Amino acid sequence: MASRTLSLKKRGFTFEVFMWAFTRFTVIAMYGLILAGILGALSLSAQTGANFGDILYWAFFPNMAENPLGQVWMVILAKLMVIAFVLTACGHGVHGVLEIWDDYVTSENARRWARNIVISYAIVASIIAIYVILSA
């Protein structure tokens, strides 16, 4: 099969092109954060003697686990990374859910409502997650 490529100029900068690029870049950011998170947790585990699994569990559930890291900068960095991961996952997921929805629902009204509901849900869920992670 011959490859087909179309420059961004010819595609035009429509909503679909923007969302395609947004989905690709958020997923690359997620892979980067996963890699950095694993390497960071391994490094912190080696430095502090804390269990690798405990560090990851605390990072994602700071309100349910004891903080295994001593230094403040480690705590701030870990929380910022988890928040960044939650936000990129949320942004990536919004487009994915809407793409599936749009494939099976053709009504313009239903599509508009779905967009409003899914985007609102993503914003509310992100705010809750950020609040709990930061305040714990």
Added chain:
Amino acid sequence: MGLKRNVSLSAALGYKGQGPYLTYILHRIGGSALLILFTVYVLALLGVDSMHALLNNWLFQVVFLVFGLFHAINGLRITILDLSPKLIEHFRMAINIEWVAYVLIAGFALFVILRNAFGG
């Protein structure tokens, strides 16, 4: 596009869809599963005990690892092919490599979960 589907999933898998269609449909199932996982995660963060118990359930972990890992690995293949269009000529080989990577990673993850669940 009409809402009526005249081709069943099994018919589509057996016809032209084959491997690429299987990855396409599993990617969507995986994405939907991860949306549920995200919701459970946020509810667990809010302190809903049943959601936290659900996250610790081995069956729940198995289901979400099987679908979630596929979504992540298949997404990596899609991203690589999207950003390097010349590789699209080899997309069937890329899917085969993806399956090998998936079986190895998911197999290891399942082994760890089941070992933790049942001891040994």
